[in-house]
Structures are given as structure tokens and as C-alpha cells.
Amino acid sequence: MKQETSHKRRGFISMLWMPLTLYLVMLVTSFVVLTWHDTRNVWKAMDATLDFAVARLEQYFNAMSNERAKSEIRLLDKTAELNSRIAEAGVITNEQLDQYAYAQRLTGIVILDADMNAVVQTTIDGDAAAALHSMLQKPTVREIVDYPVKAYMTRTQVGSRTVDFAAVAREDAPGLVVAYAEREEEDASDMKLETLFSGFTFEMNGTVTVSDGKTIIASNSAEIVGHDVKKIEEGSIPHAQWDESGRLHIVDGMTAWSGKRTAFENYSVYAMFPDLAVYNSRNTILLYGTLIYMGIWLCFAWLRAQQSRRALEKNSEQARIISAISEIYCFTFLVNVQRGTVRIIKHPVEQLMKMDRTWSMNEVVQMQAAQNVAPDFREAFISYCDLTTLAQRLKENPNLTLEFRDPKEKVYLMTTLPQNYDRRGRLESVLMVTQDVTAEKERERDYQLQLKKTAEDAERANIVKTDFLRRMSHDIRTPINGIRGMVEISRRYVGDEAKQEECREKIMTASGFLLDLVNDVLNMNKLESGAVTLEEKPFNLRQMVSEIVTMVEGQAWHENVQVSCKTLAWNHENLIGSPMHLHQVLQNVVGNAVKYNCPGGSVTISCEEKGFDGTTATFLFTCADTGRGMSAAFQQHAFEAFAQEESGARTAYKGTGLGLPIAKELVEQMGGKIHFESELGVGTTFYITLPFRVDPNPPKAESAKPEQAASIKGAHILLVEDNELNMEISQYILEGAGAIVVQAWNGKEAVRCFSESEPGTFDCILMDVMMPLMDGLEATRTIRAMQRPDAATIPIVAMTANTFSEDEQRSREAGMNLFLNKPVDSVKMLQTVLECLKMGGENAL
Structure with a gap:
């Protein structure tokens, strides 16, 4: 600190004495030259003034x-x-x-x-x-x-x-x-001697005095007229020795005068000039010159101060950077390349940093190589620290680093950072820093392993997907081939009703498999993209389990598999959750148990309430089969997409390898867990645990009333469809049930038909979504905006092959009431129309 203060003091003195010396030299020179110039001018002014006075x-x-x-x-x-x-x-x-x-x-x-x-x-x-x-x-x-x-x-x-x-x-x-x-x-004349010079102003505030030897009889300074000339000479104009030319320079206290005397007849004529006026230009020039010089010097000093401040800031910044670097690195050395000296800034041994000495590069290199570098890396370390080639190596590779290990097998990374260059552009100093990168190396190694594992997983997934596509090629072509083949067979046996029924049954089976295949692929895509939205609606768990058992019993009868259901202890059956997705999970698991079972085998379904915390009940669903089971190798990948136990071509229509992944994703989204136990050749048992909120307002049990068979006979329906085949199928189903159908082949035609009809003509509208000219959504919005009584109340059903939730959401936002998926199921279509008729009746009321 003292050394820094002394350096600042010397810098200030150096910045001060040089301008001061220059100023003094310029001041003395200017003073002499300007004094000579003004003196010469005043002598001229004296002569001119005396000439005027005498005249x-x-x-x-x-x-x-x-x-x-x-x-x-x-x-x-x-x-x-x-x-x-x-x-x-x-x-x-x-x-x-x-x-x-x-x-x-x-x-x-x-x-x-x-x-x-x-x-x-x-x-x-x-x-x-x-x-x-x-x-x-x-x-x-x-x-x-x-x-x-x-x-x-x-x-x-x-x-x-x-x-x-x-x-x-x-x-x-x-x-x-x-x-x-x-x-x-x-x-007398207008001229008076005593006022002869009154009102005259002479150059440089000069004073003209006329004396008769005793009294001042005339002057341009009225206050001295009439005074005794001796008193004047002793006072304002002191007596002095005049030179041969009559010139005089006198000083009276703080006042100095320069003057000259001449004689005219019996009078003495004086011309006196105050030095303050005589040397006014000199003093003014020196004053302004001093001010200008001081201004220039202050600007120069300010610039120097700014330069010093920037230099100080730069040095401080470098010091902060070095300090920050020292916190990151375990070894930090500031090396003077030209002198070959080293300053130790950071070292694990604190005594080395406290030593106030300059180290030679050779000492530091030998010390580091002996203590902190493993023998296998010492030769490379010494070569890296060679200062004779350092500048050239930095030119070739600015990012000059060396990785080495210490005797304890820790990994270090040494980096050389250029700091300063001299005026010739030669490297002057560098900062050599060493960082412990052992942890980074371990993380990098772990990352590489993880990356390798990820790549292997991706490659395995790609292989699985490729295998899936290969199998899908078979699984898609096989039912298509069956459908086309059955159509050809039915044409040959036109009159054989039994053969025709057999062909129709096989066509329905093959098309059902294709539909399941498409649905599974779409559902998996929804799950992977996060497009699945869980419901929060009340449902009856006992009724749902009964429906699933009823659905799989038909499939089980064809497979010669027995299905049984055991209901264990239940305290709550009216729940709130996502029944659609629960239905899908149970259907996938139970369907697989039937599909992959052995002839004469069995499937046992059970459901047990495991706990209740006051608002949420937890249920355990179990599905045990006596099927073929899964190998230990396949059990590791059973929940992976597209994974299947059998890799060969199948002669029967089996699954896509997406049922279990879909079930697992849905279970986890609903906050549950799914796992299984399986033994090859023995069977498989799935355990599904799911929580559901208990419905606080369960529906009251109603006595069974005989229901009359609902019918759509006589209903007026506007059917909007751009595909001829779909139009024909839909029209066939509706007219077969007794409905009256009006066709429209696009949205624009549907809007025209509706607008031209009388209010109440149509009971509902079945609207395809994707159509030319005007799509179904735009047509629906147009109809809802019409100014007629039934425009806002007529039920409109969206018919689309798009099954994503966002498609259904867009349909509802456009004003559609219900959603009907394609391919159209006749039962589902008729049920949907019945629901529309019910809605129309309620709106009419």
C-alpha cells in the first residue's frame, strides 16, 4: 500500500513540475517581450502626447x-x-x-x-x-x-x-x-490656459500637465490644476532624476508612472502614464494566457486522470479476474515470459503464497513436476511450460491446454492465458492456471455412458418400431386380404346364404381387427404427445366391471376361454374419475388375457377396495389368466411400445404390441400403479391399483320401470357427407330405422338446405367435419348464427375419423352437441340420433 501511495505521489509530482516549468519559462519570456513592446509603445505615446500638448x-x-x-x-x-x-x-x-x-x-x-x-x-x-x-x-x-x-x-x-x-x-x-x-x-477668447486640456483623453490614461515652475496652470486632470508644482512633484508626480531625453519612470507606493518632460517658452510640459494602463495589454495577455494554459493543463490533467482511472479500473478488473480465476483454479501463476519469473497467486500450500519473493520459472516447474504431476505426465508437463516456445505455440493455438494427473490419480487441466504484450507486440506475461477436473471427467464419463445407453435404447426402440412396422405390414395386409378374399368368395356363392353369412362374419372380424389396430396406434400417439385429458365425472364401478365382463365374454366364447368375476369387499361404488379411460385400461388387460390364453383356459377378474381416507377410495383390480405366460426376457420389455412376445408371422389376428403401454400410461396418469407376475407356460396375473374420489351425491336407486322401445321412425335428419360410400352407408342405417334423410354433399349445401327449410323441419343434423367448399365446423357456426328459432337449438352431431380430444373440443366450440367416430357403428349411430331426438324434445318444452 505504501509503495502504491509513493508511486501515485511520484506520478502526481511528475505530472505537475513539467507543465509548471514550461509555464514559468513561457511566462518570463512573454513578460520580457511584452514589456519591451509596451515600453516602446508608451515612449511613442509620450512623444505624440507632448507634441499635441505643445501644439x-x-x-x-x-x-x-x-x-x-x-x-x-x-x-x-x-x-x-x-x-x-x-x-x-x-x-x-x-x-x-x-x-x-x-x-x-x-x-x-x-x-x-x-x-x-x-x-x-x-x-x-x-x-x-x-x-x-x-x-x-x-x-x-x-x-x-x-x-x-x-x-x-x-x-x-x-x-x-x-x-x-x-x-x-x-x-x-x-x-x-x-x-x-x-x-x-x-x-477674452474662448480658450483658457487652465482649461486648455480639459475634456481630452489621452492614450493609456495619460495625464498632461503644464507648470509655470511654481503652480500647475493647466492639465487634463482638473483636480491638480492650481496645486503647487513642488507638492505635486513630492506627491502625485514625485521628483526624480530625469534622463537626457526627458524620460522618467517613477514609483510612488503602489502606483508606478512612466513620463516625459519638455519645455515651451516659460512653461514645463509633462506627459505621465500609469504603468497599470501602459502595461495593460501585457497584463491582459499574461492573465488570459495563464488562464488558457491552466485550462489546457487542467484538460490534460483530467485526461491523464481519466487515463489513469481507466488503467486503474483495468488493473482492478484484471485483479478481480485473477482473483475470481484463483477461486476457480487450484494453481494460479503469473509468468513474466521475457524475464522467466513467476509470481505465485494461488497454491494449495499457503506458505508459498505468503513468501514475498519472485520465483524463477525453472524452480516452479521442477517443484510442480515433483509434487503435483504423476511420473507418466512429467515430460509433457515440462515441455508444456517451456517459455522459449510458448509465444509461438500460443500463436498457433490460442487455447493452449494440458491435461495431466497427479500422483493420487486426480485429473487436472492446465490452461495458459495471455495477459500483456509489449510495444513491439511480443508476449510479455501469461497467466497459467490449473483446475481440478476430476469431477467433470467423472460426469463426462457418466454422461458418455448415459448417452451410449440412450443411443442403445433409441436403437432398440427403432429396431422394435421397425419390427412393428414389419409385423404391421403383415397384420394390415392379412385382414385386408381376408376382406377382399371373402368378397370374391361371396360373389361366387351368390345363392348360398350360409356361405354368404360366413363371409360377412369373417369380413366383420377382419375389419374389427383393423379398427382396433388403428385405435391402438392413435391412442399411443395421444399418450406420447400428452394430448389425453382425463375426465372428472361420476360413474358406477360395479356397472362398469359388469359391462367389461359382458364385452369379453363373447370374445372368450370364440376362444374357448372361461371368464369369471369376483367382487370382494366394497364400501363405495359410486365414484368420480375418468370412466372412459378406466374402461380402456381394463378392456386392454382383460382382452389380452383372453386373446393370449390357451383353449380351455380361464380368466379371473376381481376388484377389491383397499382403503378410504374420507374422500378417496383406493381399488385393486386383479386379472389372472392360465394362458401361455411371458418369458423372463420379454417381461423386461412388456410395457415398451410395439413389444410382442412372438416375433414370427401370425396366422391369427392378434395384438399390435400397444395394449400394455397404453394401459400403463393411462394408469400412471390417473395416479395409479400397474405390475404383473408371469411364468411361461403357466399364466399371467396383472395388478392395477387406482384411486378414485367418492361421489358425495350418489344417484338414488330407482325402481325398475318397463321401458318402451325407442325409435327414430319418422325423424327428419339432414345428413351432410362428402364421401359417396359413407353417405350410402349412413343413409342405409338411418332409413332402415325409419328416418327421413335429406342429403347435403358439403357444408355450403347444408347451410343452404337448412336456411331454405321451414323452422322445425329437421330434428337433427349429422355433419361431417372435413369437407370441400365449406367444412363442417364453419357450416355449424353459420347455422348457429342464423336468425331463426331452431338455429340455436337443433342438435348437430360431428361425424369424423379424427379421434383426438382437440378435434372434439373444436367441434364443441363450433356449436356441435355430440361426437360420432368413424367408421360408423350402426348401433352407436342410432343411439346418437335417439339422444338428439331427446335433446330436441327437451328444447321444445
Whole structure:
């Protein structure tokens, strides 16, 4: 953990110092270049600003000079006019001077004698008097008295005022006439020195300052105008040593300035620029450059972090995979192919995993071969672990494995999994894992044995089926041959009634065998496909057993076999179950007992109630015969489909080999068991145990009443059949019983006949299911949908050779009431018609 933390710290420092060093180099270089560039620009800006300031001052002083000349000339003209007036008047008073001064907008007038003493004057304030006195002391002014053609004009500053003076020689006596006027703002030009640069904005927030050596008299920064220049130099513009070109760079606390000074007449002109504005582009570029660089570095760091995270996830995933693999495998080695070193990740000996050392491949191979590989497999194991050929073998076969055994005969499977490749694509490391596959091998062996057994069973079943088909070829052709032969014989003995009866009896026997054969095959197919649906209906067990005995007695009489039935202790005989299938089971077992018995033999049937749990009674059915019995070999396959004791051709019509399999399947579906005991040449006894629910509402015993013989005479029947032979047979049976038959040869014709008839015309409809144009199901649905009183109530019987339960279900869903199987039995047909007539009578009521 410490090593991993140290590695991460070194990786972070490595990722930090290189970009930081590059940033510092770029920052210093950019700072020097941009500073040089901005300094050069500010020097240019200084020169341009000072040139503008000097030009502005020149413009101002030129304007002021023109205005001063005009003002002084006007004052001189007014003074000369006053001199002329005094000469004409001779004497002038102070009041007259005041009036003239007011009229001419003069500030003051003084009339002097030759000694420069005031003769007459207006009121003069102290500052003006001092300025006047100073002016009169000038030789140029005194010379005017001696040279009257001369005149004197001047402008001087009196306090905060600007005053123009004019002097001319008196015409009436030696002396001077002096007039002065304070310069009024409205007379002055629009240009003022103190506002000469007001409103101007210079590049890089520059400041222009004009000083007369004491006071700042003009600037574009209004707040410093009027300040003492020394204070400014000590404060906002500190005093410093200017270079020969007049340039200066000064620092005052947190503020730095770059400036330049020049002289114009009696004024000093300064152009100063704050470094914050001078180097604003440099600072902005460095700031945005830093931000961009930081953004790039952060993106790079994020990408590196994502790459590191993915690498960490990949390593973690590899670690998890290796850990998971280690749980599956008993030996796990991480091998560096290029160095020939091994890291033991999983080993049954925990001390080897705890040792913090790197193993050589040779050490591990020798240790494994000696301890965990059987001698017969060591040479193959050492060859498999050869690192010099490992890369080539993996290229040829990526799924490189080795199966070997250990000294204890356990089976292991060793697999090599490539892990990493270097930049040149050479194999760098692999994971060698070994799994204990002993259990898998045993399961595989068992599976192979089971597969072999299944194949043998399938082959045996196929042989049995082939043998069955071979026998069926004989068993089907034999009765067909008998039927055809009897027909030929009956044609020869047309007048011999006894011979004709014998032929008819044999034909019926042969056709009965064919029917049983077809029924057995179909029943077996139903059972194998799961198509058999058990019933849940009440029945009387005593009555069923009696019916079965009655049925087999005729067969037993022909075979010269005696049938007896013993009824043991019964407490319940009214049951709920599937009587049809119980009847089939007992008929198959008892029928076989008669069929395979010996002449003069016997069959004994018994039924005993073995238990009752309150709702369900369990019965044991026993069928014992004194027939030929079964061999021990055949007893092992007696319940297999198509199995028969005799394999040779038979001269008598026997079974299909499906009776017992059908009985066994039905018994098991009803929740019972069937088994037998047999001895060859002695006989066979079958035991059938079946549970049935006891009927909680058994029918009450009714006294026997004489029944009148039922008849279908006069019944109107719509017979629908597409086969001419079947039509003829059915019509013969029905008309022979007195019924009136209307023929229809397909479903469409049946619908037409019914729809065109008056309601109540037909008592029932016998409908074939499979017909052209319109089948029986569609015809039934069409009839049921008609808007007439008898459409929903007329009994419809399905006649079909299909005996599957789903066929019967489809017929009932279509609207048919009863189901009559083909080939048609005359008794069954007449009973079905009678039941239809009974249903029609109930519906009529």
C-alpha cells in the first residue's frame, strides 16, 4: 500500500513540475517581450502626447497674442481720445474722469504732470496703484513726456486679475495720460490656459500637465490644476532624476508612472502614464494566457486522470479476474515470459503464497513436476511450460491446454492465458492456471455412458418400431386380404346364404381387427404427445366391471376361454374419475388375457377396495389368466411400445404390441400403479391399483320401470357427407330405422338446405367435419348464427375419423352437441340420433 501511495505521489509530482516549468519559462519570456513592446509603445505615446500638448499651447498663445494686441490698441485709442478731450476742455475734474471711465469701460484713469505726479485721477485700489507705480518707473514710460509721438502699452497681472495699461503724452501740458482696464472674461477668447486640456483623453490614461515652475496652470486632470508644482512633484508626480531625453519612470507606493518632460517658452510640459494602463495589454495577455494554459493543463490533467482511472479500473478488473480465476483454479501463476519469473497467486500450500519473493520459472516447474504431476505426465508437463516456445505455440493455438494427473490419480487441466504484450507486440506475461477436473471427467464419463445407453435404447426402440412396422405390414395386409378374399368368395356363392353369412362374419372380424389396430396406434400417439385429458365425472364401478365382463365374454366364447368375476369387499361404488379411460385400461388387460390364453383356459377378474381416507377410495383390480405366460426376457420389455412376445408371422389376428403401454400410461396418469407376475407356460396375473374420489351425491336407486322401445321412425335428419360410400352407408342405417334423410354433399349445401327449410323441419343434423367448399365446423357456426328459432337449438352431431380430444373440443366450440367416430357403428349411430331426438324434445318444452 505504501509503495502504491509513493508511486501515485511520484506520478502526481511528475505530472505537475513539467507543465509548471514550461509555464514559468513561457511566462518570463512573454513578460520580457511584452514589456519591451509596451515600453516602446508608451515612449511613442509620450512623444505624440507632448507634441499635441505643445501644439495646443502654441495655438493658445497665438490666440492670446492676437487678443492682447487688439485689447491694448483699443485701450490706447480710448486714452488718446481722452487726451484730446482734455486738451479741448482745458480743465477736467475727477467726476468727469469717473464718468468717462465708466462710459468707456475703463478701470481707472490717471493724469500726471511732468514729474509723474498725479494731477487728476479716478479711484484706484491698492493693487492697481502698486502696478501703476511700478510701470511709471520704467524709462520707456518717462521718455513719452519728452517724445510725445511715443506711446506705451502693456499687460500685467495684478493679483488674480489681468490688467492692460496705456500711456500717451498730454497735449495741454507736459505730462502723461494713463488709462488701464481690467481684462473682462467676455472680452477674452474662448480658450483658457487652465482649461486648455480639459475634456481630452489621452492614450493609456495619460495625464498632461503644464507648470509655470511654481503652480500647475493647466492639465487634463482638473483636480491638480492650481496645486503647487513642488507638492505635486513630492506627491502625485514625485521628483526624480530625469534622463537626457526627458524620460522618467517613477514609483510612488503602489502606483508606478512612466513620463516625459519638455519645455515651451516659460512653461514645463509633462506627459505621465500609469504603468497599470501602459502595461495593460501585457497584463491582459499574461492573465488570459495563464488562464488558457491552466485550462489546457487542467484538460490534460483530467485526461491523464481519466487515463489513469481507466488503467486503474483495468488493473482492478484484471485483479478481480485473477482473483475470481484463483477461486476457480487450484494453481494460479503469473509468468513474466521475457524475464522467466513467476509470481505465485494461488497454491494449495499457503506458505508459498505468503513468501514475498519472485520465483524463477525453472524452480516452479521442477517443484510442480515433483509434487503435483504423476511420473507418466512429467515430460509433457515440462515441455508444456517451456517459455522459449510458448509465444509461438500460443500463436498457433490460442487455447493452449494440458491435461495431466497427479500422483493420487486426480485429473487436472492446465490452461495458459495471455495477459500483456509489449510495444513491439511480443508476449510479455501469461497467466497459467490449473483446475481440478476430476469431477467433470467423472460426469463426462457418466454422461458418455448415459448417452451410449440412450443411443442403445433409441436403437432398440427403432429396431422394435421397425419390427412393428414389419409385423404391421403383415397384420394390415392379412385382414385386408381376408376382406377382399371373402368378397370374391361371396360373389361366387351368390345363392348360398350360409356361405354368404360366413363371409360377412369373417369380413366383420377382419375389419374389427383393423379398427382396433388403428385405435391402438392413435391412442399411443395421444399418450406420447400428452394430448389425453382425463375426465372428472361420476360413474358406477360395479356397472362398469359388469359391462367389461359382458364385452369379453363373447370374445372368450370364440376362444374357448372361461371368464369369471369376483367382487370382494366394497364400501363405495359410486365414484368420480375418468370412466372412459378406466374402461380402456381394463378392456386392454382383460382382452389380452383372453386373446393370449390357451383353449380351455380361464380368466379371473376381481376388484377389491383397499382403503378410504374420507374422500378417496383406493381399488385393486386383479386379472389372472392360465394362458401361455411371458418369458423372463420379454417381461423386461412388456410395457415398451410395439413389444410382442412372438416375433414370427401370425396366422391369427392378434395384438399390435400397444395394449400394455397404453394401459400403463393411462394408469400412471390417473395416479395409479400397474405390475404383473408371469411364468411361461403357466399364466399371467396383472395388478392395477387406482384411486378414485367418492361421489358425495350418489344417484338414488330407482325402481325398475318397463321401458318402451325407442325409435327414430319418422325423424327428419339432414345428413351432410362428402364421401359417396359413407353417405350410402349412413343413409342405409338411418332409413332402415325409419328416418327421413335429406342429403347435403358439403357444408355450403347444408347451410343452404337448412336456411331454405321451414323452422322445425329437421330434428337433427349429422355433419361431417372435413369437407370441400365449406367444412363442417364453419357450416355449424353459420347455422348457429342464423336468425331463426331452431338455429340455436337443433342438435348437430360431428361425424369424423379424427379421434383426438382437440378435434372434439373444436367441434364443441363450433356449436356441435355430440361426437360420432368413424367408421360408423350402426348401433352407436342410432343411439346418437335417439339422444338428439331427446335433446330436441327437451328444447321444445
